[in-house]
Amino acid sequence: MRIRMMIACAALALVAPSCKTWVKVPEHKITIVADSQIKRGADFSFCVTLTDAAGQQVYAAAYIYKITWVGSEGLTHKAKTGIYEKIKVKGSVGTATLHIMGYDAQDEYAEVATHKFEVQ
DSSP states (O other): OHHHHHHHHHHHHHHSOSOOOBOBTTTSEEEEEEOSEEOTTSEEEEEEEEEOTTSOEEOSOEEEEEEEEETEEEEEEEEETTSOEEEEOOSEEEEEEEEEEEEOTTSOEEEEEEEEEEEO
16 A cells, blocks of 8 residues: 555656746735734644735745744745645744745745744
């Protein structure tokens, strides 16, 4: 069963397109849907959505996120727009920051959005 799954994933990777859409500012307007307060030890969930210049939603654009917890630097994680992400709250009580990385107006990989929230 496991070998079949690996073969299926490999076949899908071969036929999937090699280029992908990334979050890019100012071409996209970024909205982060997330709580402003969360209890320590709970799950923090959020969703990044994009709209283009015509106001149409852009689905499955790639981005990287990292959360700076109070007293603890988070790791980077890959994600796609329109999909809820969930991560266990770490660090101490205080203000944490969600950092969204994508491409800026100069086509440089950079932080393109942030969301601050309180860990209680």
